Amino acid sequence: MPSFECANCPKKFESNALDARCVRCGSALFLSSAGTTNPSRAEVESLPPGVWRFRGFLPEVADNHIVSIGEGGTPMLAARRLGEEMGFQHLLLKDETRNPTGSFIDRGSTVLMSLAKGRGVKRISCVTTGNLGASLAAYSAKAGVETEIRILPNTDHGKLYQMIAYGARVEILSRTPHKVRPEADAISISAANPFILEGEKTTGLEMIHDLGWKQPDAIVVPVGTGGHLAMIWRSLLQLHRGGLIEIPSCKLIGVQLQASAPIVEGLQASRRMASDEKPLTELEESEPIFKRAAVESIRESGGYGIEISAREAIQGTSLLARTEGIFAEPASASVVASLKLIKDGGLLDPSDTIVCVITGSGLKDTKTIKILSRTAKHVVTREDLIIKPVQMGRTKLKILRALSDQPCFGYGIWKALSKERSITTASVYQHLSELEGIALIRRSGVVRAKGRERILYEITRKGAEFLKITRSREGRFVVD
Ligand SMILES: [Zn+2]
16 A cells, blocks of 8 residues: 655555545655665666656556557757856756646646556546646546546636647636645545655656766756656655766756745755846746655755746746747746846856756646747837827826836826826827837736736836936927
């Protein structure tokens, strides 16, 4: 019978359930009886690439129960252009966007669904904000298991379309449920499921294998729930216990968005770094289930926790795509954005071998695609080809001055302007659109306020220069 250890209390116990929780405190669990054999390097290498190459480290599954659609075996790519840009000579990317549904979670889904198939499970249910649902839906389809997925209204459309396409039954909830009520006769799966974590462990195993059984100097990984990071550390410990590698010596660097950085907060000041930017929007879950395990893993490895802003994560997405041809979602590209802080803070040496784990594809994240396409300089539309002189009256100058103090959204600008004289919001948006058209301002992101998405505008360099010229002279200017 599988034995488990609680992620949050010292309880250890055995259970046959696929969706077990701690019998004492109800927390998520780690499987402590992981690994059926103790495979040698040669035994691992004799199997084809993919998650099941590492089956000796995983819970036992019969051959005819394996539910696989080609997960794992993802490339480890040398990132020369990005490395040059960031000042690191040996930067590597473990590209998890290549998994069947575009996310590292497929590594977990293959293990869980294979066990579910072996036990004759007919239905599973889950509550998710995205990647987990898309992945479970695909693997359930392959296994012939019914899936019921409850999602929150802010779920990315790309992920929702995947769930629907794979044939899951999807219900949209109005808010996060406090308690998940499992469907009758269905097992309830969360991202914290210990068997999903076991599969995610193979990211670490595979990385070490890809490097010829050598450890890199550092592994940089998005934190999320903390589970993936903790499992990467556990994979190194397991390889060491099995005699396949030396004592784990590589630093784990966990990267989290500022909107949700409790794992980074759990570390001592000397072990954490934060950017100066303020958060724009929330892109990750705010309750890291494996905070304790993740904090301990980072500490034990001598690594660091890094907070970055959502804006920097989006910039990371763009930089990664433009330099290395990998389109990741912002939560994944946060690792790219963190490299600047790592370099500036001297946390790693420029000659260190660094592996960044790019956990998920940007293609399903339609909100980010919209932001990127708004800020892209090289998208030329028909509008750009028509030169439209713009009258720069007092209102536009006021808007520019307001934006030169700080970025703001349209409604905020309207509120400031309407204190002086009556002006409609439609008129403010018309001015903003014209200022944007002549590149004096630009869209810098999206904020969620009172349940609505608002576009944040900021002044461009051209706008700031224009303001400088006009500061001394009041009047009307024509700009094209
Ligand atoms: Zn417990």
